[in-house]
Amino acid sequence: QVTLKESGPGILQPSQTLSLTCSFSGFSLSTSGICVSWIRQPSGKGLEWLATICWEDSKGYNPSLKNRLTISKDTSNNQAFLKITSVDTADTAIYYCARREVYGTPEVMDAWGQGASVTVSS
Amino acid sequence: DIQMTQSPASLSASLGETVTIECRASEDIYSNLAWYQQKPGNSPQLLIYDANSLADGVPSRFSGSGSGTQYSLKINSLQSEDVASYFCQQYNNYLMYTFGAGTKLELK
Secondary structure, three states, X not given: OOEEEEEOOOEEOOOOOEEEEEEEEOOOOOOOOEEEEEEEXXXXXXXXXXXXXXXXXXXXXXXXXXHHEEEEEEHHHOEEEEEEOOOOHHHOEEEEEEEEEOOOOXXXXXXXXXXXXXXXXO | OOOEEEEOOEEEEXXXXXXXXXXXXXXXXXXXXXXXXXXXXOOOEEEEEOOOEEOXXXXXXXXXXXXXXEEEXXXXXOOHXXXXXXXXXXXXXXXXXXXXXXXXXXXX
């Protein structure tokens, strides 16, 4: 069974760095074709893809946020991470991680975590 | 970047009605298109992938179609449990994704 769970600080202040962890089970980020992505959703709004990291350590970033994002992984501990620098209130959102199996069926984000709520406030 | 234009933003329909939601890509995405359903307080759930393939466990009243830049999600015989928000997503490149803005479906 594939599961993912996001964790983060809950609340942080403007200008700080947001650090998020995605802990998962049922798959490995060292397996060919596996990628983990971060997606966020402000309250009442749509989904915004942020970043992706894959088995061979390739990475992709949303161009509108690229300068502030860093994605990484720890394959030994089945975790993926996202850092967002210089946060402001616009970064307040639910943050999700999701798995994609590029060579599988379906080869889309078919497993999502429950989401971690992040509030940026002074 | 590939942009996804989803319409309508909101939709009100009656039980038993057929509803259609559309997504247009800014360039050809070769049917690399998924549809997700999201109910309040829950994570998105996969409905359709590869533009027209039904995900496991999804009722057959849901269907997807389209190619190139134009795609649609159809819900036949609307049920109360279908009240949700729906999002399209392009995945033409495994390191770059875009979601549509979403459609909020309500009962009339």
